[in-house]
Amino acid sequence: WRKVAKINPNVQDFKEYSTYAFTGETTFEKIAPDGQIKHGTLSDAGFANKLDTYAKIMGLTRHDIINDDLGMLSSMSQKVGRGAGLALNLAFWIEWLADNLTFYTTARGNYISGAGSVLASAGLEAAHKAFMAQSGSDGNPLGAVPKYLAVPTDLEITAEELMTSTNLNSGSGETKAKAPNRNVFAGKYEVVPSSYLNHAKVTGGSATAWWLTADPLDLPLIEVGFLRGALAPTVEEVAMDPHYLGIEIRGYFDFGVRKQVYQAAVKSKGAA
Numbered sequence: 001w002r003k004v005a006k007i008n009p010n011v012q013d014f015k016e017y018s019t020y021a022f023t024g025e026t027t028f029e030k031i032a033p034d035g036q037i038k039h040g041t042l043s044d045a046g047f048a049n050k051l052d053t054y055a056k057i058m059g060l061t062r063h064d065i066i067n068d069d070l071g072m073l074s075s076m077s078q079k080v081g082r083g084a085g086l087a088l089n090l091a092f093w094i095e096w097l098a099d100n101l102t103f104y105t106t107a108r109g110n111y112i113s114g115a116g117s118v119l120a121s122a123g124l125e126a127a128h129k130a131f132m133a134q135s136g137s138d139g140n141p142l143g144a145v146p147k148y149l150a151v152p153t154d155l156e157i158t159a160e161e162l163m164t165s166t167n168l169n170s171g172s173g174e175t176k177a178k179a180p181n182r183n184v185f186a187g188k189y190e191v192v193p194s195s196y197l198n199h200a201k202v203t204g205g206s207a208t209a210w211w212l213t214a215d216p217l218d219l220p221l222i223e224v225g226f227l228r229g230a231l232a233p234t235v236e237e238v239a240m241d242p243h244y245l246g247i248e249i250r251g252y253f254d255f256g257v258r259k260q261v262y263q264a265a266v267k268s269k270g271a272a
Helices: 062-066 072-097 121-132 153-164
Strands: 006-011 052-061 146-152 190-194 210-214 222-227 234-239 246-259 265-268
Touching: 052 062, 052 072, 062 072, 062 246, 072 222, 072 234, 072 246, 121 146, 121 210, 121 265, 146 153, 153 190
Parallel strands: 006 222, 146 190
Antiparallel strands: 052 246, 146 210, 210 265, 222 246, 234 246
């Protein structure tokens, strides 16, 4: 998720906060003879995010500690930390797929579908054209290009083949038509595969849908915010209730995920 997300490490509290992207009128203009510089604007366009706290606690009895033949105690903190990472991944990709029917639309110009949207050379061309045809809030071209190709794992090998193959084959059968013999998409985008995009537990997942996205440092499709610079979970050992013998390892993690600029990506249905 880190490749396709803007990271905001300095959220100060748990209140909903506004986020800003360079989607306003920032294009330089020629100075008039009087020397006056026109003011630019930044628009929040309704972008927002909000942090929540995610946590888990795991206990070890005194007998578990004494009988720790499998190194359970030494690995408990690592397992709790891994659980925090799993929670963030799940929250991120759930948000990525949320409200897709309203966030990606043909009216907005960031959605393609039909047989021509299948992940192949023709589908990539259609998605690239759609991305480049989008405009910013000032009506000018975005001035951004797609950088990442986000795919479910069902399409990972296909995506890698398209990004690494240098030649194109015209197919079987005799033909006199001229055909290109170079794959112009080789190395054009970086493939970002995720098993969450086609997993049964994640609502809205698909084995055929894929996305072209911009560099999040330039145009953020989605933001992940963290509380006061804590980009990793807090994992600590705490005493059990006095009625019990043992220890507990608890972890907590403060983060929030929210989609931002719809022009930062084009979604392809990848099917008719």
